[in-house]
Amino acid sequence: MGMTMTQKILAAHAGLDKVEAGQLIEADLDLVLGNDITSPVAIKEMDKMNVDGVFDKDKIALVPDHFVPNKDIKSAEHCKCVREFAHRHEITNYFEVGEMGIEHALLPEKGLTVAGDVIIGADSHTCTYGALGAFSTGVGSTDMAAGMATGKAWFKVPSAIRFRLTGKPAEWVSGKDVILHIIGMIGVDGALYKSMEFTGDGVKNLSMDDRFTIANMAIEAGGKNGIFPVDELTVSYMKEHSDRPYTVYEADEDAVYDEEYTIDLSTLRPTVAFPHLPENTKTIDEITEDIPIDQVVIGSCTNGRIDDMRTAAKVLQGRHVAKGLRCIVIPATQAVYLQAMEEGLLKIFVEAGAVVSTPTCGPCLGGYMGILAQGERCVSTTNRNFVGRMGHVDSEIYLASPAVAAASAVAGRITCPCRLK
Numbered sequence: 001m002g003m004t005m006t007q008k009i010l011a012a013h014a015g016l017d018k019v020e021a022g023q024l025i026e027a028d029l030d031l032v033l034g035n036d037i038t039s040p041v042a043i044k045e046m047d048k049m050n051v052d053g054v055f056d057k058d059k060i061a062l063v064p065d066h067f068v069p070n071k072d073i074k075s076a077e078h079c080k081c082v083r084e085f086a087h088r089h090e091i092t093n094y095f096e097v098g099e100m101g102i103e104h105a106l107l108p109e110k111g112l113t114v115a116g117d118v119i120i121g122a123d124s125h126t127c128t129y130g131a132l133g134a135f136s137t138g139v140g141s142t143d144m145a146a147g148m149a150t151g152k153a154w155f156k157v158p159s160a161i162r163f164r165l166t167g168k169p170a171e172w173v174s175g176k177d178v179i180l181h182i183i184g185m186i187g188v189d190g191a192l193y194k195s196m197e198f199t200g201d202g203v204k205n206l207s208m209d210d211r212f213t214i215a216n217m218a219i220e221a222g223g224k225n226g227i228f229p230v231d232e233l234t235v236s237y238m239k240e241h242s243d244r245p246y247t248v249y250e251a252d253e254d255a256v257y258d259e260e261y262t263i264d265l266s267t268l269r270p271t272v273a274f275p276h277l278p279e280n281t282k283t284i285d286e287i288t289e290d291i292p293i294d295q296v297v298i299g300s301c302t303n304g305r306i307d308d309m310r311t312a313a314k315v316l317q318g319r320h321v322a323k324g325l326r327c328i329v330i331p332a333t334q335a336v337y338l339q340a341m342e343e344g345l346l347k348i349f350v351e352a353g354a355v356v357s358t359p360t361c362g363p364c365l366g367g368y369m370g371i372l373a374q375g376e377r378c379v380s381t382t383n384r385n386f387v388g389r390m391g392h393v394d395s396e397i398y399l400a401s402p403a404v405a406a407a408s409a410v411a412g413r414i415t416c417p418c419r420l421k
Contacts, residue, residue: 002252004160005227006195009135009249013118021159021256029059030134031112032147033121035103035361036064040081041141042122046149054089055151061093061112062086063103066361071368101333101359104128104216104301109333111242115230116249120147125301125383127218130227131211132234133248137225158224160195161186162257165202167266172417174311175210176303176381176401179217180271182263184281192222194258197251199229202265208237209307216302217383220278270416272379273399276387284404284416291398295378296321296409297390298402299330299357300364303381306336308402313345315406315417321353322412328370330357354409366390372397379408 003011003018011019013027034042039062054060062082067075086094093112100106104125107113115133119126122144129136139153147153163182183190196218198211206214211228218226228234230248238246269283298304298312309331321327329349331337337359340346349356363370364382372378372391377398380390385397398414407417 001256002254004195004255004257005197005229005249005251006135006160006225007157008251009116009118010155010157019157021157023157024154025157026152026154027118029120029147029151029153030117031059031061031119032144033061033063033103033107033119033123033126034144035066035123036068036075036078036082037066038122038141038144039085040078042144042148043081043085045142045145049145049149051149054091054148057090058092059151060091060148061107062091063095063100063106065100065102065359066365067367068100068360069097069358099334101336102301102304102361105305105332105336108132108212109241109335111244114238114242114244114246115234116247120144120153124219125216127223127225128212128216128301130215130218130225131208132238133228133230135225135227138219156193158193158195159258160197161191162260163196163198164200164260164262165198165265166200166262167202167264168205169265169268172270172403173265173268174401174403175206175213177268177271178210178263178265179214180273180278180281180399181268183217183221183278184271184273185261186221188220188277188279189222191218193224196221196223196226198226203228204231204233205265207307208233209305212305213302217278220383270401270404272404272414273385275385275396275398278383278385278399287414291377291414292412293325293379293398293408293414294376295326295328295370295372296405297328297330297363297370297378297380297382298405299328299332300361300382301332302383303402304330304332304336306339308381309336309340309345310343312402312406313348315403316352316354316410317348319352319410319420321409325409325412326370327352327354327409328357328363329354330362330369331359333359363390379405379414381405
């Protein structure tokens with residue numbers, strides 16, 4: 001019985017020739033990640049441990065991004081806690097305001113994540129780095145503390161689901177539509193504690209930004225991680241962004257999968273997840289009712305990369321946001337912000353009546369920069385639409401791609417670019 005891609009990575013980091021689904025292992029870590037919400041808890045736990053310091057100051061990344069720049073005194077105190085810890089332990093990869101970005105966009109951009117790594121982060125969307133052929137997963141703050149102290153973590157080896165991707169997406173169909181389609185198909189617990197392994201000749205038709213988006217939302221299907229094969233595009237991305245060595249793992253031909261699905265990307269349509277779960281999906285063709293909206297958010301660790309900015313700008317250029325509607329655009333990192341500025345995208349956004357924010361997770365978790373009032377509706381490129389996620393418990397969030405979000409901002413109701421005049 002062979003091993004999946006994920007299982008091979010975990011076996012190597014556990015010093016074992018072979019692992020099986022359900023097996024408990026202790027694995028060496030290549031990176032431990034925390035942000036301004038989860039790190040203070042981990043730091044307090046680490047202070048209780050009888051350890052002299054961190055296991056490796058180069059293998060810890062601390063990224064204040066949720067309430068940064070600080071929105072209030074409490075968030076300022078959290079960031080102060082992280083800042084002082086980083087200085088005390090001389091953490092190499094601590095990113096202050098002006099250098100920071102949304103963590104899951106920033107770390108690959110900075111070359112801190114590469115193929116074959118084992119990465120844990122005290123944030124559920126740490127699974128993003130599977131786009132590069134790494135095993136990455138979210139953990140609790142206590143596990144983060146143990147990881148910072150020892151450089152190791154315990155895992156139950158996950159079983160896997162294989163998604164064979166074929167064909168090429170049509171215009172206005174992106175990685176966001178692919179993962180929303182999958183979550184709508186298998187449900188929010190369809191991959192519970194399983195590795196979602198994406199294969200097939202259709203992978204080559206997905207950009208790296210598409211792959212980051214798909215891996216990012218593996219957790220929304222309950223997945224332990226999402227992972228893509230390493231191809232020429234992956235290698236090119238890593239060479240551009242990183243000087244770290246990487247290791248390519250491939251699944252055995254006789255690897256065992258709990259389930260297998262084949263998805264023809266050419267058949268997919270722009271897809272929207274209705275409140276209040278990511279599995280409540282409808283294609284744009286299935287939305288027959290008129291759904292007026294109050295706000296649009298384009299950004300987040302899911303869809304704040306340069307491809308997303310370009311797509312939104314392409315839709316908004318020469319058009320204007322509907323009167324009375326708020327459109328908030330958040331480039332995910334300073335580099336994305338700068339690139340968008342150099343390409344003239346920010347000018348397009350402002351002229352269209354949108355506002356552009358410094359990188360922050362802000363509205364995604366109902367933090368700031370776009371809180372919803374009672375009864376308000378928002379189309380968002382973020383990853384969760386739970387009750388009260390972005391504000392009032394009686395507000396509604398519709399998850400969509402940057403193309404659909406931008407088109408909806410212009411129309412003032414849920415639509416796609418192909419339906420704009």
